[in-house]
Amino acid sequence: MTAAYDTPVVLDRREGPYGEVALRRHGELLQIIANGCFLMDTSDGRSERLLVDVALAELGSRPDPEVLIGGLGVGFSLAHAAANPRWGAVTVVEREPAVVDWHLHGPLSEMSGRALADPRTTVVQADLLEYLRETSATYDALCLDIDNGPDWTVTDGNDGLYSPAGLASCARVLKPGGVLAVWSARPSPEFEGTLRNAGFQRVRTEEIPVARGVPDAVHLAVRPG
Template structure:
């Protein structure tokens, strides 16, 4: 397994039994939910999340998750609109504007923590479908990573399936940035249903949820020229891919695209 938190293994990593005599991972919690099995493991000083036998992420690095949020904010070159009347606000950035960001997937919490560190994010909505993951952050081992970020008044945790939320559940709400990290990439989804997020209809729904000039940022364990073209076909502009070098194998990437003003 490479150091970056989402580095793609050579093959899916399956949950093991008791730790090996040499010091293998230790299972802290294992749950069956509507989307299959999720497992929290401890390996040395770090935690790992496994979904349906497939390694998702761990706490060994976090560069990928931080870049996902940083790159989206950097793309928002022009000040966005403040929050809608009645919506929660937060600290203002240098332009007096509080950007609204939707983070798809709580994961190990690095993206949320990074967003909270930046005052220009005035509203931070995290959509996570696995109740177990939310529990691990609120009252479990991962609270050591995200406890302060969860307590930030700008943070909102929504327990929902991201695909459904983007298409239907968000109502009239729109965001200045969508930072999506629920799979190992558009071409390696955790569950089959997630594929709908990267389909023409799913990308159209993402575009609809963005404010004019808003940014879509999608994490992936490998580059995808096909996904870049899908973004262009969906009407996004400024499509580009930013790489995060890894110890071995292909780099992690963040796909970036903008909604026209």
């Protein structure tokens, strides 16, 4: 019987600060479920890796750039960033204690164990929007993937990231000429306009075809130098 017909098995379920989160195994896949809503699994990862690659490419030859990854998820973006020696430092911000624990001590360590052991990697357990408002750190790139994107958020409050105030916080922690890359479950022309209105330059969207439905997308923008 193929994985598509296996019965999902809940490996862990916890009540977190933003509701219930669960980790399931479905055949060979690991899945994260939040308040009963499917968030992500380990089936693909192309768009999460592209999120990191396009940001690095946009930085050109900038030496030892520092990247902030917003959202640990199943670990695709973190693992991909840490596997590239060009990144000088990799910080990942994740607000769910359970997700951090599943990576450090649980089944998701098979995705991220090597990256978490890399001395360039730092894990910050915090709400991303609060971190962006309060941190004194600055970064060459922000690679953000905390929800389904600007047009449909699963978690109340996450839509603030895509607002003018949220983008102002992003610009605040970006170094001049720094890159903002935002993952989305579908392209959003409206969000491109919001990025331009917020003062970002070189705004564009990379699309990633999927098996069914609209493509995933990475929205890219640059803080003026």
